[in-house]
Amino acid sequence: MNTPGIQLTNLTKRYGSLTAVDDLDLEVPAGQILALLGPNGAGKSTTTEMVLGITKPDAGTVRVFGNDPTTAIRRGDSGAMLQNGALLWDTSVGRLIKAMHAVHLRPLPLGEVIDRADIGAILKTNTNRLSGGQAQRVRFALAIMGDPRLLVLDEPTVGLDVDARRHFWSNMGDLAATGRTVVFATHYLDEADEFADRIVVVDNGRLVADGSGAEIKRIVGNKLVSFTGPVRDWTALPGVVSAETLDGKTQLTCSDSDATLRALLTDPSLDVSDIEVSSPSLEDAFLTITKAA
Numbered sequence: 613m614n615t616p617g618i619q620l621t622n623l624t625k626r627y628g629s630l631t632a633v634d635d636l637d638l639e640v641p642a643g644q645i646l647a648l649l650g651p652n653g654a655g656k657s658t659t660t661e662m663v664l665g666i667t668k669p670d671a672g673t674v675r676v677f678g679n680d681p682t683t684a685i686r687r688g689d690s691g692a693m694l695q696n697g698a699l700l701w702d703t704s705v706g707r708l709i710k711a712m713h714a715v716h717l718r719p720l721p722l723g724e725v726i727d728r729a730d731i732g733a734i735l736k737t738n739t740n741r742l743s744g745g746q747a748q749r750v751r752f753a754l755a756i757m758g759d760p761r762l763l764v765l766d767e768p769t770v771g772l773d774v775d776a777r778r779h780f781w782s783n784m785g786d787l788a789a790t791g792r793t794v795v796f797a798t799h800y801l802d803e804a805d806e807f808a809d810r811i812v813v814v815d816n817g818r819l820v821a822d823g824s825g826a827e828i829k830r831i832v833g834n835k836l837v838s839f840t841g842p843v844r845d846w847t848a849l850p851g852v853v854s855a856e857t858l859d860g861k862t863q864l865t866c867s868d869s870d871a872t873l874r875a876l877l878t879d880p881s882l883d884v885s886d887i888e889v890s891s892p893s894l895e896d897a898f899l900t901i902t903k904a905a
């Protein structure tokens with residue numbers, strides 16, 4: 613049996629009376645790209661910090677390729693890019709990168725690190741003069757240079773513009789294609805849907821949903837049916853949960869959109885046209901799941 617990249621068992625972290633991570637069980641197979649989604653304060657950073665051994669759990673265990681997090685770091689198995697992780701101050705990017713490169717057991721070639729992180733143009737820049745996006749690229753270089761089997765990224769594209777985000781994810785896709793395990797926390801739901809094999813939604817330190825982007829949407833279930841038609845009580849139709857009419861356009865949220873459509877299409881007295889059916893976006897799904905949990 614393959615050893616999972618990450619295995620969290622009954623993981624719990626408390627800060628005083630607040631339970632930041634609450635009895636979390638999660639197994640991430642080696643080679644999987646997993647997105648951790650959740651609102652502010654959900655416990656994403658605390659979870660990633662425990663995976664990296666920066667924060668100690670109050671209860672439960674963390675295993676990274678079968679080892680405790682400290683051993684995994686020592687073996688060069690984990691690489692991390694943390695939110696606002698401090699960079700060594702007042703040195704050039706080039707000097708910082710070279711110094712850090714020297715301490716790794718089996719680093720990626722320096723040129724490859726510089727290309728992948730797109731930092732060639734800022735090697736002479738002082739670390740205290742970097743823009744937010746440039747600092748993120750340097751953090752990315754530091755995360756990948758040890759050629760780790762597990763990459764843990766806490767909101768990796770914060771501060772990056774659209775081009776830089778595309779470049780980042782294209783590189784990440786290349787790295788992941790070589791079998792690395794990647795766990796990233798993000799607020800960009802489109803990124804989670806596009807780049808992760810699996811999305812885990814957390815709220816109040818608990819896992820509230822686990823699946824592909826499509827599955828997360830299916831958990832919510834409701835479809836949207838919209839059309840042009842007269843003003844009336846549309847909630848009386850079969851399968852309708854709620855109705856909203858604005859400027860002559862009505863949108864129904866449906867628990868059984870097939871039944872609703874059947875009624876709309878077979879009863880000419882309802883006098884509707886321009887019928888459209890859509891699924892909620894991942895963003896809508898996410899809001900519904902975290903509110904219901």
Ligand SMILES: Nc1ncnc2c1ncn2[C@@H]1O[C@H](COP(=O)(O)OP(=O)(O)OP(=O)(O)O)[C@@H](O)[C@H]1O
Nearest residue numbers: 627630631632650651652653654655656657658659
């Ligand atoms: N060192 C700490 N001391 C006290 N409380 C903390 C500490 N670190 C985190 N918390 C609290 O634990 C909870 C979870 O925080 P965490 O940073 O893990 O959430 P998050 O999902 O990463 O949020 P965000 O999306 O805002 O980064 C929050 O209520 C936070 O205020």
